[in-house]
Amino acid sequence: MNRMKQLQLIKNVINLNFQRSCSSKSGEIYTSSDFQNGIRKITMCHGKTRNSLSVAMMENLLKEIENNRDDPQLRAIVLAGDGPIFSAGHNLKELTEDCGRAQHMHIFNLCAKLMDAIVQHPVPIIARVDGLAAAAGCQLVAQCDLAVCTEKSKFSTPGANFGIFCSTPGIALARSVNKSTALKMLLTGEHITSDEAKSSGLVAAVTPTPEALDEEINKLCNAIRSKSRAVIELGKRFYYKQIREDLKTAYNLGGNVMVDNINGVDGKEGIKSFSEKRKPVWRHEI
Structure with missing residues (x-):
């Protein structure tokens, strides 16, 4: 092996270890999943980071979404967040200067892969929102095929408040809501209410309680399940x-x-x- 190849191999190992050190702790639970009557429910359950889309969370979501994707018994996927926050977006601790540009690029490439997996999946993916969906968390909602929320839910792309414009969340947002709503969210960082989310097209329905939310999602899933x-x-x-x-x-x-x-x-x-x-x-x- 020549010197250039040796140096490149060492660099790759260093980058890999650095990415791991900047991502997540091993052994932690990020998602839970169950499968009943043709519906897989995937729940983000990492409360201490407000279900942030960390590297570990996105890797878990990708794994769960792609799990048995071609199983003929699978008819729809419901994506939920445990606790009062659906997802707070990317984990900013993984985007510090110390983590480096390579790690930053890895995060956004992984996020793009997750969003594309939703689009390319053979069955509908429905976001179940009962709380706040912010930044990349809002992006995740907007990228799902359908979204339903409770009245208390809020949606925001507040990146500009922290000096980081929500450029990638804006991609999904611009394709799901009207221009004025998307730019209001992106330029001001202010949240929109559940009613505004419904009127702008971000969500398909708003329900008063979590119980009613589950009923609405069951109706959607049953309608989908009755089709080929x-x-x-x-x-x-x-x-x-x-x-x-x-x-x-x-x-x-x-x-x-x-x-x-x-x-x-x-x-x-x-x-x-x-x-x-x-x-x-x-x-x-x-």
């Missing part, structure tokens, strides 16, 4: 694909997708069951 898994996956994938295209291209792509869907296994069954006035029997195939 394959058709829901097709629809979710096409939704995120077409919003990146111009209108003419989107319609051309959409027509092809619908023709394939109609002539697929569950598409044929859906039309046949409608004609025969009966419930469809899905094979969960396109």
Whole structure:
């Protein structure tokens, strides 16, 4: 091994150890998960950091989200936060100057990977919010396919208050709420209420209590569960694909997708069951 390769190997080991020292303590529990009736509920449960999206938390979330993603029994994922704070965003202790640019880049690359995993997942992912979702925590809510919250919930992107503009949270925010709401949150750092979140499109529904929140999420999950898994996956994938295209291209792509869907296994069954006035029997195939 030549000297340059030896130096690079040493550098890689140092960087890896440094990233570990700047991330999390081993043996701590960051998430819990359960799977019932086709629904996986993933709960962030690291209260002492206010469920911050630390390296360890994001690694745990990625692992849980990707767990058995192609299991035909899996129909939806509910993402929740234990305690009064859904997530306070990135752990600023991992973004200090001492941690270095390489660690900082690792954190934002990992966050981008987490957000993309939500978009690319075959089943809908629903955010269950009962409290504050701030900065990258708000980003996480905005990136989920659906979000439901309680009346007491608040949402903010306060990074500018600390000299760090919420640029990456703004990516998801700008794609889920109207311009004036997104820029108000990003430029002022002020939170919006649950009602403002509903009117701006950040959440689909607001409930008075946590119990009512669970009822609303159960309704959503039951509605999703009654459909063909394959058709829901097709629809979710096409939704995120077409919003990146111009209108003419989107319609051309959409027509092809619908023709394939109609002539697929569950598409044929859906039309046949409608004609025969009966419930469809899905094979969960396109």
